[in-house]
Amino acid sequence: xxxxxxxxxxxxxxxxxxxxxxxxxxxxxxxxxxxxxxxxxxxxxxxxxxxxxxxxxxxxxxxxxxxxxxxxxxxxxxxxxxxxxxxxxxxxxxxxxxxxxxxxxxxxxxxxxxxxxxxxxxxxxxxxxxxxxxxxxxxxxxxxxxxxxxxxxxxxxxxxxxxxxxxxxxxxxxxxxxxxxxxxxxxxxxxxxxxxxxxxxxxxxxxxxxxxxxxxxxxxxxxxxxxxxxxxxxxxxxxxxxxxxxxxxxxxxxxxxxxxxxxxxxxxxxxxxxxxxxxxxxxxxxxxxxxxxxxxxxxxxxxxxxxxxxxxxxxxxxxxxxxxxxxxxxxxxxxxxxxxxxxxxxxxxxxxxxxxxxxxxxxxxxxxxxxxxxxxxxxxxxxxxxxxxxxxxxxxxxxxxxxxxxxxxxxxxxxxxxxxxxxxxxxxxxxxxx
Amino acid sequence: xxxxxxxxxxxxxxxxxxxxxxxxxxxxxxxxxxxxxxxxxxxxxxxxxxxxxxxxxxxxxxxxxxxxxxxxxxxxxxxxxxxxxxxxxxxxxxxxxxxxxxxxxxxxxxxxxxxxxxxxxxxxxxxxxxxxxxxxxxxxxxxxxxxxxxxxxxxxxxxxxxxxxxxxxxxxxxxxxxxxxxxxxxxxxxxxxxxxxxxxxxxxxxxxxxxxxxxxxxxxxxxxx
Numbered sequence: 001x002x003x004x005x006x007x008x009x010x011x012x013x014x015x016x017x018x019x020x021x022x023x024x025x026x027x028x029x030x031x032x033x034x035x036x037x038x039x040x041x042x043x044x045x046x047x048x049x050x051x052x053x054x055x056x057x058x059x060x061x062x063x064x065x066x067x068x069x070x071x072x073x074x075x076x077x078x079x080x081x082x083x084x085x086x087x088x089x090x091x092x093x094x095x096x097x098x099x100x101x102x103x104x105x106x107x108x109x110x111x112x113x114x115x116x117x118x119x120x121x122x123x124x125x126x127x128x129x130x131x132x133x134x135x136x137x138x139x140x141x142x143x144x145x146x147x148x149x150x151x152x153x154x155x156x157x158x159x160x161x162x163x164x165x166x167x168x169x170x171x172x173x174x175x176x177x178x179x180x181x182x183x184x185x186x187x188x189x190x191x192x193x194x195x196x197x198x199x200x201x202x203x204x205x206x207x208x209x210x211x212x213x214x215x216x217x218x219x220x221x222x223x224x225x226x227x228x229x230x231x232x233x234x235x236x237x238x239x240x241x242x243x244x245x246x247x248x249x250x251x252x253x254x255x256x257x258x259x260x261x262x263x264x265x266x267x268x269x270x271x272x273x274x275x276x277x278x279x280x281x282x283x284x285x286x287x288x289x290x291x292x293x294x295x296x297x298x299x300x301x302x303x304x305x306x307x308x309x310x311x312x313x314x315x316x317x318x319x320x321x322x323x324x325x326x327x328x329x330x331x332x333x334x335x336x337x338x339x340x341x342x343x344x345x346x347x348x349x350x351x352x353x354x355x356x357x358x359x360x361x362x363x364x365x366x367x368x369x370x371x372x373x374x375x376x377x378x379x380x381x382x383x384x385x386x387x388x389x390x391x392x393x394x395x396x397x398x399x400x401x402x403x404x405x406x407x408x409x410x411x412x413x414x415x416x417x418x419x420x421x422x423x424x425x426x427x428x429x430x431x432x433x434x
Numbered sequence: 435x436x437x438x439x440x441x442x443x444x445x446x447x448x449x450x451x452x453x454x455x456x457x458x459x460x461x462x463x464x465x466x467x468x469x470x471x472x473x474x475x476x477x478x479x480x481x482x483x484x485x486x487x488x489x490x491x492x493x494x495x496x497x498x499x500x501x502x503x504x505x506x507x508x509x510x511x512x513x514x515x516x517x518x519x520x521x522x523x524x525x526x527x528x529x530x531x532x533x534x535x536x537x538x539x540x541x542x543x544x545x546x547x548x549x550x551x552x553x554x555x556x557x558x559x560x561x562x563x564x565x566x567x568x569x570x571x572x573x574x575x576x577x578x579x580x581x582x583x584x585x586x587x588x589x590x591x592x593x594x595x596x597x598x599x600x601x602x603x604x605x606x607x608x609x610x611x612x613x614x615x616x617x618x619x620x621x622x623x624x625x626x627x628x629x630x631x632x633x634x635x636x637x638x639x640x641x642x643x644x645x646x647x648x649x650x651x652x653x654x655x656x657x658x659x
Contacts, residue, residue: 255650258538258650259650262538265536266619266621297614297615300588301614301616301620301624301628302624304624304627304628304630304631305622305623305624305627307627308623308627328617328618331616331618332618335616335618335620339620339621339622342622343622
């Protein structure tokens with residue numbers, strides 16, 4: 001394919017050069033012949049046939065590359081080294097190989113001039129022209145052959161390298177499918193399309209590996225988080241089993257077992273709830289929600305509890321903040337953020353709910369002045385089951401902020417955790433609906 | 435109460451019927467939607483408990499068909515995951531309340547009791563009275579032993595809900611749903627603290643306490659026996 005294309009382009013180039021070269025040479029011949037005719041006529045005083053005959057005879061004696069013919073009106077040769085011709089005016093070629101004046105000549109190209117009572121023809125051998133043509137054709141033939149050979153060889157090498165690289169890619173892919181997700185496609189220094197492709201595939205593999213790691217982490221965490229309550233549950237049931245004579249003890253043990261199971265079920269419900277929200281099939285059912293009123297309700301719901309804990313819950317909420325969303329999910333989102341604040345700050349802390357309109361957005365911040373979250377862990381707290389070491393012992397499933405994060409995502413909003421110096425500032429930015 | 439339970443899962447049906455008959459109700463069971471709809475429309479019931487997923491005819495269609503036929507029997511809808519959509523569509527179809535599986539006996543009994551009381555109370559009441567506690571629903575004022583008690587608006591709604599269900603068990607979830615319109619479990623002691631505040635305003639310094647905590651179940655407003 002590559003060789004064919006090279007051949008065709010070579011042929012086109014060849015024809016152009018060939019045609020222009022031969023045309024140029026014909027021009028050269030025509031010009032010199034025309035000037036020779038002019039000189040003959042100029043050297044012949046009065047342009048009489050006899051005068052021209054003298055000039056031509058003199059010229060024909062010294063071979064100069066030119067061939068001459070002077071014939072009279074009857075067609076008889078008067079001078080020169082050519083046989084008689086039919087008296088035709090202008091440029092003509094004479095294809096026959098003729099013998100004359102001891103010099104061999106092949107085809108001639110020359111100019112005929114009709115004079116009063118005579119015909120003068122001056123020609124030039126086209127031998128050179130033919131030789132030139134042959135040479136051009138010959139060299140081009142060689143060039144063509146060489147270039148096709150080179151093209152074939154180059155194509156083979158190129159495709160061989162390409163095939164080799166593609167083979168490497170598919171081999172690596174097979175290895176990755178097989179077991180080793182850590183492997184990556186080789187990226188050469190060439191920076192060509194294949195490298196771009198390999199780069200994209202590698203990025204995709206990084207993402208997949210990350211997701212796999214998350215999944216493994218979550219699975220381990222679920223197992224870990226459920227083991228503790230299940231172990232406690234087992235111990236209690238065993239205890240109840242032993243206390244056959246003490247019905248009161250059996251009853252209270254069973255009751256506490258039920259509480260334990262409820263906490264396990266709550267973890268599962270939260271996980272399912274997160275999954276359900278993340279699948280995000282609800283977006284079209286979003287309605288306009290009056291966020292100010294919703295936040296006031298939540299604030300009022302949690303205030304007594306905060307006061308009971310020796311914490312202060314304050315609100316600064318602009319009136320009539322409207323957003324599009326699902327009321328219940330938004331309520332859960334802000335409830336989770338507030339609960340998070342209440343749960344992870346000591347007595348005497350203040351938790352503030354700030355809601356305001358900022359251009360196209362409604363920003364709701366839940367700010368506390370507790371210990372906060374170290375910057376490097378802020379991304380992690382949104383993951384399922386992640387809990388700071390310091391809060392391992394407090395109540396909660398480690399799912400509250402993951403749920404909040406899922407709700408934020410389904411609303412096309414953002415949740416940003418930042419430093420409140422001291423404490424945590426959790427800001428949700430929703431698009432305002434009016 | 436005479437209750438028809440339409441539920442295809444035998445285990446759950448058995449569990450529910452045991453719990454309810456232990457509480458003095460009469461339970462009949464239907465294993466699929468068609469049979470359930472038939473029995474629900476032919477016989478007289480005090481309450482229908484309808485599962486969302488049923489063979490032959492799903493729970494939603496059963497409730498819709500009953501409501502279109504003019505049946506006003508209260509319906510308690512059972513759903514699996516607390517999907518908001520399930521709850522909303524269930525209530526829109528004409529159900530009176532819903533419960534998310536798995537649920538506790540206490541929750542089920544409280545809901546059933548609350549629904550059973552709903553029908554006869556259609557007359558508009560303007561005052562609720564328990565012992566010396568008087569609640570004026572129009573003026574939204576409360577008197578205990580003739581002395582006015584200052585309540586915040588939400589505290590009034592909390593007390594009103596308890597009073598409307600006096601002598602019944604009211605669960606935490608019922609209060610969250612009906613007083614705050616919160617349909618998830620906040621996992622904390624929010625309700626407890628609200629109740630203890632209300633209790634301190636209503637019962638403090640009184641010889642007869644009216645607000646009682648039922649361990650593991652919920653709360654009730656009643657004159658102690």
